[in-house]
Amino acid sequence: MTDLSDSIRLLRTQGVTAPAGFRATGISAGIKASGALDLALVFNEGPDHAAAGVFTRNKVKAAPVLWSQQVLTTGRLRAVLLNSGGANACTGPLGFQDTHASAEAVAAALSDWGTETGAIEVAVCSTGLIGDRLPMDKVLAGVGEIVREMAGGLTGGEEAARAIMTTDTVPKQVALHHQDRWTVGGMAKGAGMLAPSLATMLCVITTDAVADAAALGGALRRATSKTFDRLDVDGSCSTNDTVLLLSSGASEITPSQDDLDAAVLAVCDDLCAQLQADAEGVTKRITVTVTGAADEDDAVTAARVIARDSLVKTALFGSDANWGRVLAAVGMAPVPLDAERISVSFNGFPVCVDSVGAPGAREVDLTGDDIAVTVDLGVGSASASIRTTDLSHAYVEENSAYSS
């Protein structure tokens, strides 16, 4: 977790409705056969409606990603509709029409309720199995219901966080209260197909700070590049990854860009840790830190290569201090390194010094839930960390029958 100053406070009991000016809720619209919550709405009452987003870098983009990228060119949003139970990806032009129809339905329902809204002010996010159309009768009926439900009160942030879960086992939300009386709240989902190099998963962040779209966009890009971009569960990047940041301005406080950046970074970082802890089949939370790199990009690249290596990940699942696999992995990273001067430590214990095993290396205790792997490349002074998880039986089990 990011080091927080005394000026801010993080609470995981609150989420997107913690900032003033936001309503949200989650309902069961029948998209999931299980009857679990599957439709969420986040609504910005204003007075401001600035917004920014970052999206998957996958060339295969889901319909809701294409739609939301388009509407965000205006830099403003009134609402975000999110569903689990189906990704609406690889569904062609008809899938895009489904997303558009959902946004139109939200706009109509909000207008009926008294807030004049256009579809262009509604972002849409979907998550679930790739390749199937959504049951639009259920989605459209659900939109009418969710707007009525949301109208009932300001709570509902946690229901929204629950309604976007797929293989997640717990909802993820957090709120940051700044001493200057403005707030940032967020929710996220994601447990597999997590390998950003971009945004990862679905995440909605709200704030009652006064900030225009450019300020929000800058804060969001800087925060995601240090957090979601450095989480890598399985090297697989989703077609639907979306992170949105909406401001209502309801606090009437305009923080400095630095304060806004720090707050958004802290919220993203905390949500990122929650995603890592609930990743599919996780038994170990692993942080791979590369030091001694020529520059920060190289450190990220090398750390990611290690974090994605199946042999490193299975060894750590087995609490096996097989440091040779770390050297074999980093030796393939496309970055400068001194092959005779690589050093590795596990949980702070040196297991390899100058590319040769250190005394006691095989006996390091890795049985705990958290493992810190630190690798020095011996060529510079830059460093970076990637969060990942082990490769376990449960990961294989969970992913061998997802669509059947």
Add this chain to the structure above:
Amino acid sequence: MTDLSDSIRLLRTQGVTAPAGFRATGISAGIKASGALDLALVFNEGPDHAAAGVFTRNKVKAAPVLWSQQVLTTGRLRAVLLNSGGANACTGPLGFQDTHASAEAVAAALSDWGTETGAIEVAVCSTGLIGDRLPMDKVLAGVGEIVREMAGGLTGGEEAARAIMTTDTVPKQVALHHQDRWTVGGMAKGAGMLAPSLATMLCVITTDAVADAAALGGALRRATSKTFDRLDVDGSCSTNDTVLLLSSGASEITPSQDDLDAAVLAVCDDLCAQLQADAEGVTKRITVTVTGAADEDDAVTAARVIARDSLVKTALFGSDANWGRVLAAVGMAPVPLDAERISVSFNGFPVCVDSVGAPGAREVDLTGDDIAVTVDLGVGSASASIRTTDLSHAYVEENSAYSS
């Protein structure tokens, strides 16, 4: 397997001693605690001693790789010493001295036996756990014994193939007999940490054809680029990968370069199929073919991205026709593709056409041992295949406690 003309015959009951002029054997030198075979020697009686090799592209190279690359600059070899039970990688200058001492011992023993040999004519290959020194007393005693053992006869190719096994469950060898009365034989080991992009694993190929080092080197590079370079079990590239090709000229036949290329390719291709079939934890043999690519390099890159994707590999382990994961994977490949025109088939059945699911896609039967995944990128006419395996419980089990 490569399509073979009538002119050649492949036999898996023979290996490196099938060509005239080669002796080999394997013994138990006590390097492995289990007492299994762990030391092999391949000896070229001549009259020629031309040789070529390809090696791991990992920047972290084991001592025997550094040694063998050095001695091969002469383009000639009399013998190859191979051991399992330890990779002699990440062992520093002392590990390199160990390799050098082994080559000196082989040279001395062969000289005593009557064949004047220098250490510079002896390549060394090692495989096993990374990071530990070899028990040199056992290796050096074993060298004396193995030369005496080899002197006893021309058989022993299979013992050599057995002595280089680590997690392999079966020895891998093959011999190709050309109708023009020359022969190519080969043996290989490797079951995990298999992701060439280079040579992969240990492999020694012998021939009694007359061919100089340049002809051998050309044939070997062309063959490995189409075979071992396109096998990818787990994306992990070893520190010790070595493929050597030795010719004795004992047949007194000089094949055309094309015939030599075809023979070496066929032997490499067959050994590659044997490695795939015995890969760690394999339950499915998967071939990922990318078509419609702008060029062959792009096709290889895209096929490798799909073949390495943990979510694709776990789905196929579960016989789950989850084609959306294939699209999500290929969408991250750093190659041109038309995101609206991707088509996918499983075992010849179209599951996705123009980036949208095809009727019956979820019901394709993938319960057999072999799965063909074909992906058309829609932008060109080049194609290439990568061989891989599924990601199974057995893979996780086998790799979670390798060093303990």
